[in-house]
Amino acid sequence: MTLNQGSAVKSMDFHPVQQILLLVGINTGEIMVWDLSSRERLAVRNFKVWELQACSMPLQASLANDYTASINRVIWSPDGTLFGVVYSKNIVHIYSYHGGNDVQNHLEIDAHSGSVNDLAFSYPNKQLSIVTCGEDRLIKVWDAVTGNKQYTFEGHEAPVYSVCPHRKENIQASPCIRFNKEGMFMAVSTNENGIKILANTDGIRLLRTVENRSFDTSRVGSVAVAKAPTMGTFGAANAPVGSSIVDRAPMASIVAMNGDNRSLVDIKPRIADESVDKSRIWKLTEINEPSQCRSLRLPDNMTATKVSKMIYTNSGLAILTLSANAVHRLWKWQRNERNVSGKATTSVAPQLWQPSSGILMMNDVSDTNPEDAVPCFALSKNDSYVMSASGGKISLFNMMTFKTMTTFMPPPPAATFLAFHPQDNNIIAIGMEDSSIQIYNVRVDEVKTKLKGHQKRITGLAFSNVLNVLVSSGADSQLCVWSTDGWEKQTNKYLQVPSGRTPNPLADTRVQFHQDQIHLLAVHETQIAIYEAPKLECLKQWVPREASGPITHATYSCDSQSIYVSFEDGSVGILTAATLRLRCRINPTSYLPANPSSRAYPLVVAAHPSEPNQFAVGLTDGGVYIVEPLEAEGKWGTSPPHENGAGPSTTSGAANSDQPQR
Template sequence: MAYSSDGTRLFSCGTNKEGESFLVEWDESEGSIQRTYDSLGQRAAGIVQFDTTKNRFLAAGDESTIKIWDMNNTNILTNIHADGGLPASPCVRFNREGILLAVSTSDNGVKILATDDGFRLLRTAENRSLAFKVPGGGGFGSSSANAGITMADQSTSFSATKKNEVRTLADGKPRTSNFSTEVSTSWKVTEITEPSQCYSLRLPDNVTVKKVSRLIYTNSGSGVLALASNAEHKLWKWQNSDPNLDGKATANAAHPVLWKPKSGIMMINETSDKNPEQAIPCLALSNNDAYLVSASGGEISLFNMASFKCMATCMPPPPAATFLAFHPSENNIIGIGFEDSSIQIYNLRTSEVGAILKGHRNRITGLAFSLALNILVSSGADSQLCVWGMAGWEKRSSTYLKASKGRSMPAVSDTRVQFHQNEIHLLVVNETQIAIYDAQKLDCLKLWFRWEATSPITSGTYSGDSQSIFVSSEDGTVYVFTASNLRLRCRINPTAYLPSDPSSRVYPLVIAAHPSESNQFGVGLSNGHVYAVEPSESEGTWGTSPPGSTDNFKSFA
């Protein structure tokens, strides 16, 4: 996958189920293919590599040639053989200015193609013997397959050595040039595919449940709390130790312990007569990490996090609670969303209902408070967002989520909402889309639909610093977006963070972000396991932000 140089257009290359190669441009706002470029070989012998330059050209290595397209035309522009010696699927990379194109050779060498400007640069650098000249006044505009392609000095092939050095096989002497041989130019989505690229830690557990339904980090960042499908809670804590002196959750420096009080009490929710596996679980942790409210289809339980003791229960079904949220400045006040589409503002200390809010048509799936705006935002299975004023709990506005062009919204949508750190921008996630809203006006600022060929979204969350968005999907892939513009910058393949098990289909049902470590997240899996994941020291972060990744929010039209 790669964006154009200005970061406004997304392209991808791959192989379909029939083994046919494709190169396409995506309409990110609709999650659909905008155009498919022709002339790729139907049965590629290897992985087809491609690159972009100048917001205009695409180059792909295919059938032992370099194929060039104008981004705005699906017909191939030119086909360059470069005097042969190329593998079936050569790797191709433009330099930053787009005037040089490097292509790998069958004998592990590199050939450099150049425009007129590139050829002059190579002359200046005294590396004439490296270049093939591409005609057309500085562009790849020739319609003839091999017209005008010449080799400056027909000597030997060349292989790259150290940065800023090129070595000929004839004399073995390095020649230093004034330009970098790092010719990768366009920004690309970072692909994490190997275990060496990240730290992945399975949290210890002696009893595995069927699946993890809810997952959160403690607000201190030193623990992870999971609610399983059997209504049981599990808490993992990291201890202060060398080298983890601050005791924060980590996938690298230290291992956590599955924590239990000396009494041996377990935190287990009340369940209804129904199968707890069929209930809609929910939980919320107080701001000081002292208390937990949780439900699994039965009464809401209030637990003491130090002793695991159940302090009280409330709100016996029906209706059953489907979402819980603590008031951000008052640990005695919670918002409760119910399966009958109502919302109650409840005082845990006095056991009094402060308000009952009605405006949805299906069960409540999300609640998010904003002190900055003095509002509560709710989401429902009816794909509706509602804004409530906290002063008098009046309904201020509402809107329905936008559907992708040519598609309709699911009849029942498990939509979640979460505020950015600024408490103004609102993240909205369901199985089909990710969106950023201005909570004051309920204007959709940014919108990303999952692509037609990708698996449904299972969960999404802001990173601890709200600069990134982590999104999990049913095929096990975790996507990392730049929050300011909803641009995909990293794709984490399940092969990188999960052990290989061809006999079972395992994927994240829920994803949670560490509150202070911006690159760390946890996943609760469909097989009951929990993993903490963060990039390796060599990676540092989950990719780099694409061009133009600033807070340039505009209303989505």
Template sequence: MAYSADGTRLFSCGTSKDGDSFIVEWNESEGAVKRTYLGFRKQSWGVVQFDTTKNRFLAAGDDFSIKFWDMDSVQLLTTIDADGGLPASPRIRFNKDGSLLAVSANDNGIKILANTDGIRLLRTVENLSFDASRGSESIAKPTVNPVSAAAVATAAAAASSTGFADRSASVVAIAGMNGDARNLGDVKPRLTEESNDKSKIWKLTEINEPSQCRSLKLPENLRVTKISRLIYTNSGNAILALASNAMHLLWKWQRSDRNASGKATAGVSPQLWQPSSGILMTNDSTDTNPEEAVPCFALSKNDSYVMSASGGKISLFNMMTFKTMTTFMPPPPAATFLAFHPQDNNIIAIGMDDSTIQIYNVRVDEVKSKLKGHSKRITGLAFSHVMSVLVSSGADAQLCVWNSDGWEKQKTRFLQVPTGRTTTAQSDTRVQFHQDQIHFLVVHETQLAIYETTKLECVKQWLPRESSAPISHAVFSCDSQLVYASFLDATVCVFSAANLRLRCRINPSSYPPPNVSSNVHPLVIAAHPQEPNQFALGLSDGGVHVFEPLESEGKWGVPPPAENGSASSVAAMPSVGPSGSDQAQR
């Protein structure tokens, strides 16, 4: 049995008493078969293995070949024999993004079928070798034999009309894998020259028209003029915004026939939600002008509470009722950034406009520690539970690392602002931890950078051209494989996080309505907590837009091809090669 990648469709494979195999899709709510897929050999030779990919395709090993179906059609889509050498019922498995398909072969071999993206992935490991020192010299090294793509050209042609042709474009066979994997030595996938040529053909993906991606403008609140902060709830079914007038907006998606998961999506409009009482979540702005204040908020891990401030007291709101639970810390100084402790929702790190950081216990209403190290207001805070540290950033373009057990300062470093670049007094520096909790993203109007926490060293940096618009905000995707960055000219760029190389540019012509002023631009960007390819923008006119790639594409462009010998300094993030000429990378 297997679910589709998004968990909304259930499939199973079985064999009847007569020996006939079949794959069916189930209607889970009714416990009934929804459709039965055709094309299996009568009386299968053995146990049929199958797998799913990209929420669209099914594949199964049957009759000495691999058979493919579109999930929405019972008819067989195409069959590939991978240049022969397959057992009667080969075992198969896709990798996570569906770019590679492993197939068991005769003589204890494994064949890897790769589409265009898979070939690029294989090329990144082409120069890596396994340490064979622990293996016995008497055991023969595995042989690696390239298989011509011509063998699958017919299948590719048959599938081209369905968009599946790229899966059959190239094949790499790894044969003779006898014994334990620890005995492998110098295994390098060798691709055909044809495949090499194709992998070098790369072009930056440009989104210029609304039809080139899926985008949705969320229902508006006419009292809002500018979105200052934006976040998805941790459950992924709502978006919370803080406007410059101290008002909070909450959009919720509901389960429906068009949105079975109930998660945020660009395909279904959400509801601008508020409780039946009509109460609004509005921050305290006594004796302050919220339009001139530095707004900030933080959401608890269970989505039950939001801590927020807009120049006045800090407010704690109940997200279900919108009621103000408590207010505390009246200015001066005013709060400028908030972060919940990852292990204890009662502990909050509060960055202040007097350059200090206060560690506050909500339960006992007490400041436990006051951290001093910056010279200007705090603009970013991020915890790492793995490293037990708090990283802070300020308008002074300084980074500080604090031990989160005793709150001692461990390291400090100033950003290297490019020569000739002038920064505004209000220039923010934001920080966000990578999924590995060791590296973190630094966002400044002049640059994007990846830092390693222990030594506080910059391992990757991207600098816009001197004539380019400043960066307004940037975030990691939920899997930390992408970085979404917005610019003051309304452009949005998508980078491969492994090396901060540009892979897709979304131009302003693709999303604002034509009647909107040309100076409207994104101020904040937020990434969906479970969907790596979905993000949302908060605009300077009060609008919020959700973006996803076309379903036929499934992602934002492709990374540039790798250069031989290139490697990322960020663990578990494969390097992909050089990007376009519109960026400098260090």
């Protein structure tokens, strides 16, 4: 399709969550939002600066750096923690951004012998990279962490003005080009003040689904509203996990360009081997032997104490745990020839890291027996600080020095769950033993408000940027939704306990938002459930077979396509998030040592922040293991085919343990 803008396109970007929305800026100062499914312009705004003299200027000051050259391009990294600036010279500046006016110099790259004409970020499975192109006819790829050059592409007959894999006669000589987050759509500006939209088969299927308005509310990540569908990866069952745009179907124009206005329904997307796939007999993948996966126990010289909490750092370079004895452990991977990215991997053992001072990062325990306390922690976005508690005061630690920056809020009541506000690291939501939630401002050392709605201690908190809500969960098996604007309670629901299951009356209920920030994962020892916020409509429920024992923990993979679930029998199940179908079971014999006297099992499971098929488990004996599929496999099993015309079932038990419930 082509979208006519009426003037020259200067910049554009796909919405990172609602992936059929395209934001466009043109040279007359207008900003437009387009819906690709209806080809309708939803909004037009004329850019205007009000009372410029009253505006705060820290960002401008930070970027100035004594440069007088004009800016050619600014662009965010996919995770929003970095942004790149291209000046009209040959310098590229990369800045780190951590909210508010916290802008810091990160890298300065002397990129090309001539002017830098364009800049893009690449977010492949391995690491974040920077792509530049310039007048010297070269495209270069740089490591976004170190600034080291990784690749150079040569051979262009003219200066490169855009990193553009697709050119036709009506494409501009220096076009704007953008992929959406999942690589389903590509937008390219044209000579006729328009934008050409290209799509692969997944994109075509998405547009056809939206256009036909055939909504399936039982599908997690499906389109929820007509004008602004919010979704995760579409077609995840057909596309390889972690595959890039070049791994998937080739690009194809959705609608012919020269006045051809055929509807999308007339165009049959090519879905390779679909009939063959459906005819195959699907079988659950069972991992039973060490030779069937890759695993690594992290080195440890401390006293064995059960792992209560665990998380990867946001960079993926380290793993942090909190044990039942109130001591934190931090493992870091080093960048070397065997591990070029420096990220967590089973291929290289990390170092159990300690600062030169030798101090431990240990929580205050006051008069509480640490074994009886409810431990909790939260990591800041930039991995610099951890907020933590083990029944005593809440402590703020520096992750580099392990020093305690401050302590606050001595019990009673004790903190039982911590979550940083996504827009302001100074605001913390603190779940308490007395069932309240306190919204606390660290900077002014003040509780701003106290939320009351649960009957038992708080066991989970999750913020949604898209909905501007906080969802809480408690040992009362209740979910509550709170507005972050005024902190009023919007709704509440109790978990639907499966028939025949008698849950522990104090069992934890944990919550986590899907990548789309609308669908919500609720984890209880009896079930995995998916809700749609803010109304908390239960879309799907999965009940494991009783032989596995209670669920101990669960989490989304980094791309929200999978859910890792740990069990008391030591096994880990991998569910397809879109359907809540079990596709792979990793039995303890494949990653735990064969020691009959040890009945260690995972209490917590954590997902790598950028490797969708890597996870870690923390055990009752204090051990921490990283587990990955074999390189030849690349992923954990295959998703079962969808039942034709069958609605979600409400069965459970060993024979039907991979069936979702409604």
